Amino acid sequence: MSYLVLARKYRPRTFSEMVGQEHVVQALTNALTQQRLHHAYLFTGTRGVGKTTVSRILAKSLNCQGPDGQGGITATPCGVCPACTAIDAGRFPDYTELDAASNRGVDEVQGLLEQAVYKPVQGRFKVFMIDEVHMLTNTAFNAMLKTLEEPPEYLKFVLATTDPQKVPVTVLSRCLQFNLRPMAPEVVLEHLGHVLGTEGIAAEPQALRLLSRAARGSMRDALSLTDQAIAFGGGQLQESTVRQMLGSVDRSHVFAL
Ligand SMILES: [Zn+2]
Structure with a gap:
């Protein structure tokens, strides 16, 4: 299939x-x-x-x-x-x-x-x-x-x-x-949680937060990025792999500096 x-x-x-x-x-x-x-x-x-x-x-x-x-x-x-x-x-x-x-x-x-x-x-x-x-x-x-x-x-x-x-x-x-308005990150986050729950895919909350922000208001982009992240992470959504995929710098490092 x-x-x-x-x-x-x-x-x-x-x-x-x-x-x-x-x-x-x-x-x-x-x-x-x-x-x-x-x-x-x-x-x-x-x-x-x-x-x-x-x-x-x-x-x-x-x-x-x-x-x-x-x-x-x-x-x-x-x-x-x-x-x-x-x-x-x-x-x-x-x-x-x-x-x-x-x-x-x-x-x-x-x-x-x-x-x-x-x-x-x-x-x-x-x-x-x-x-x-x-x-x-x-x-x-x-x-x-x-x-x-x-x-x-x-x-x-x-x-x-x-x-x-x-x-x-x-x-x-x-x-x-x-x-039609761009989607707020919280709206995207909630929807991603719902979708992944239905799919039975484990996801770290921080990974979802990163994906929701990266989508920049587009639900389609959010879901495409999630697809990509699932493939990248071998079927799981972990903060570290999502961050690596998105190429973003960990905010906590920035704050520590
Ligand atoms: Zn009908």
């Missing part, structure tokens, strides 16, 4: 599993519960804070059919219906992710928009997710504006960016904007 990296294995699948972004989760939960849905969302924040994750959960919320197939739009997608499982597995025909970092041009955007005229195949909504949207060319932005302003009622846009200042105002003004 192939090893699934921690960042993927522990990617939150529901809003309640998301940590450190309570303000965004609450706003989206309320909107979904009251069915006050906007047609375009913009998630901003540094890398590894959950922009793609929140987009996938939102897509599930919009399309979940419930365990009995009778469910509607929900803030708590069931995770077991065909829509939820297909989105989790990355094979839902009505959820499209476009990475604008590698697909910047007008052709890629037009290719996406051409699909907008067709109703959803399987779900209630089509969701177009454009990651790193600030990378699009100006022509690509312009091609998108009309559909972004008045999409068909079955289409939702989710835009994500690490650099909102590079997104044209014309696009910003059409989106409901949410800023």
Whole structure:
């Protein structure tokens, strides 16, 4: 069996599993519960804070059919219906992710928009997710504006960016904007403790503290570093090996000096 990296294995699948972004989760939960849905969302924040994750959960919320197939739009997608499982597995025909970092041009955007005229195949909504949207060319932005302003009622846009200042105002003004915060080290620390507990991996508290700080606010980086440290330490997380891996100087030495 192939090893699934921690960042993927522990990617939150529901809003309640998301940590450190309570303000965004609450706003989206309320909107979904009251069915006050906007047609375009913009998630901003540094890398590894959950922009793609929140987009996938939102897509599930919009399309979940419930365990009995009778469910509607929900803030708590069931995770077991065909829509939820297909989105989790990355094979839902009505959820499209476009990475604008590698697909910047007008052709890629037009290719996406051409699909907008067709109703959803399987779900209630089509969701177009454009990651790193600030990378699009100006022509690509312009091609998108009309559909972004008045999409068909079955289409939702989710835009994500690490650099909102590079997104044209014309696009910003059409989106409901949410800023995902960098994760506080304590939040990362707690989550790492939870993940390693579930994995049954012994970890020294100081090792986890070092990893949480080194992640600099990104949960994905924290989990990747932890993967690396587990490999480096032969299946254990000890302060000395983590410190060696991170190449950091022991603070107690600094204070002693
Ligand atoms: Zn579901």
